[in-house]
Structures are given as structure tokens and as C-alpha cells.
Amino acid sequence: MWNSTRTWAFVWIFFLLLLQNALHFVFPREIFPFLLVGVIFYGLSEGPRFGFVSGCTAGFLLDLLGVGRIGPQLLLYGWVGMVSGWSASTLFPDSLWTQLFLPVISNVFVLVLSRLIYQDFSWQEGGVVVVLGSAAEWRSLLLTLVVSPLLFRFLKFVSFASVRWR
16 A cells, blocks of 8 residues: 555655765765665565565666666665565664664675676685675665664654654
8 A cells, every 4th residue: 555655655765865875966976875774774664565666666766877787776675675674563663773883784785696696896815804804895884884874764753753663
């Protein structure tokens, strides 16, 4: 069942995509997690099905703007939205810990698996530490820690969202 919160969710996801890409042109070395935090927020507030749909929509939009294969970001973001929706039954969505660490863990997941899918690692000696170090840009993770609670608060205000699925 679609309601106005779910309809506006796609508008806000598109707005976050535009904001993320605009800031990426201004700061080309930074990876902004706005879209990922939006997918996590809507997964937590609307449940796993809508989290998957919003994640697939966000991933599809990222794939359209990217160069290369269409599909990896769609699946990764869809999976993050679905897992966020499932975790709403066990985690308190309004908790600061959830708003801090779920986006950071998801960011690491998306960054590592996207690099693995695109095979963009610099394979050197060092094994897993080099793979994680080259995929998870630490500045992006710190930026996620700072931005995610603010973005959660903003999206909760503009979406009039509450946790519907338990």
C-alpha cells in the first residue's frame, strides 16, 4: 500500500542523489554517503520491502549516472535497504547508535563489494588488510559518522516518518 510518505521518499532519494553528485563535483576526492543514509532511513522506517524498493531505485539511479555495468549498485543498495528494514524489528531506529553505526557498516559493505565487483583493488602483499584499506576510504567513513544523524533528523522531519513495520 502506497501512502504519501512512500511517494515522497522517492522524491527525497532523487534529491539526495542530486546533492551527492553536486558535492562530488565540488569535492572530487570525497565520497558522500547521502543516498546510502536515505536508503537506510527509509528501510528502517518503512520495512524490508520498501527498503529493498527504495534501495533498488537509488542503486539504479547511481548505475545510470555511472560508467560501466548496470546492476551492481542496484543490488547492493537494494540489499542494504532490505537488511535495514529487517533490522528495524531488532534495533531501535531512533537510537543514535543505530543512526551512527548502521550507515558506517553499510558504507563499508557497499564500498568493499563494489570494488570487488569492479575488481578495482590494488592487489599487493598484505591480504585482507590491504583489501579493506583500499576499499573503505576512511574519510568517507568519518563523513558518514558526522552526516548520518543530521540526515536522519532531516529526513524524519520532511517525511513525517515513523516506524510502521515491526
